[in-house]
Amino acid sequence: MIPYLCSIAHAHILALCCCLVTINALLVIPKNPPKPWQAALMARYIIHNTDWVAIATISSQDKIKGYPFVSLKSSSDGPKSQSTGITYLYMTSMDVSGKDVEADNRVTIMATLAETSYCESKSFDPQDPRCAKVISTGRLVTVNNDTKEYQFGKDALFSRHPSMKDWPTDHDFYVAKVIFEQIDVLDYFGGIKHVNITDYFNANITNLINQDVKFNSVSVVEIENY
Incomplete structure (x- = not known):
């Protein structure tokens, strides 16, 4: 017609x-997550559709030095209409995790669809493998504030977490990101699947984001370290 x-x-x-x-x-x-055999796409889908991650660091606290330590961080891989796959965090050296990564920047982060309404709508317990999660290990690095990526990362975080704009200026918050060394997905029975990092960044998530709204692909600013 x-x-x-x-x-x-x-x-x-x-x-x-x-x-x-x-x-x-x-x-x-x-309107639904990718299929279990689309592991790279699933990893990107989870990272984009969740707003926080659990972050495990190597503790620098005296009594538990060297032990794993976990905390929660608000995150963003881009505004709702755009996905980069890169996990941006707003960090400060004044909190425990910030102190940890200053001593040793190796981290593991986990995001899960238990954060969304998906698992509950399917009656999946958060521990059910079908309540998909992505576990990524690498190094947390500071984004240079003289780069376009810094402004992009900051805008990406503020668009998802508007209250960040009012966080104390004397806490020296900075934009950081995880440089991935291993990406794992658990989204079905049969155990964890390792996702090739190149496949992860090549996964076309643009057509999956914001399921009720249609967007064109958006160019991403130059990214360092990848």
Whole structure:
């Protein structure tokens, strides 16, 4: 029907119709998470659709030095309309985890769809493998505040967590990100699946994000360290 309408329309309407055909052909956005065999896509889906991660650090506290220590951090891999796959955090050396990563920046982070309504809607316990989770290990690094990536990461965090704008300025918060060395997904029975890092960043998450709204692909600023 669209080609027929275009054929009888004026030139500017024809152009608009053709444009709409192109956009609709590119943007097909399912409302459910990826399938279990799409591990890289699942990892990206979880990271983008969750707003916080559990972060495990190597403790620098005297009584538990060298032990694992876990805390929670608000996170973002980009605004709702865009996914980079990179986990950005707003860190300060004034909290326990911040002190830990100053001494040893090796970390593991975990995000899970238990944060969303998905698992509850399926009656999946958070520990049920089908309540998908991604566990990523690597090093937490500071994003250089003289780069475009710094502003992107900060905007990505503030868009998801507006109250961050009002956090104390004397706490010296900084934008950090995890440089992944291993990415694991648990989203079904049969154990953890290791995700190739290149496959992770190549996974086309753009057509999965914001399931009720359609967006074009968005260019990402230059990213360091990857």
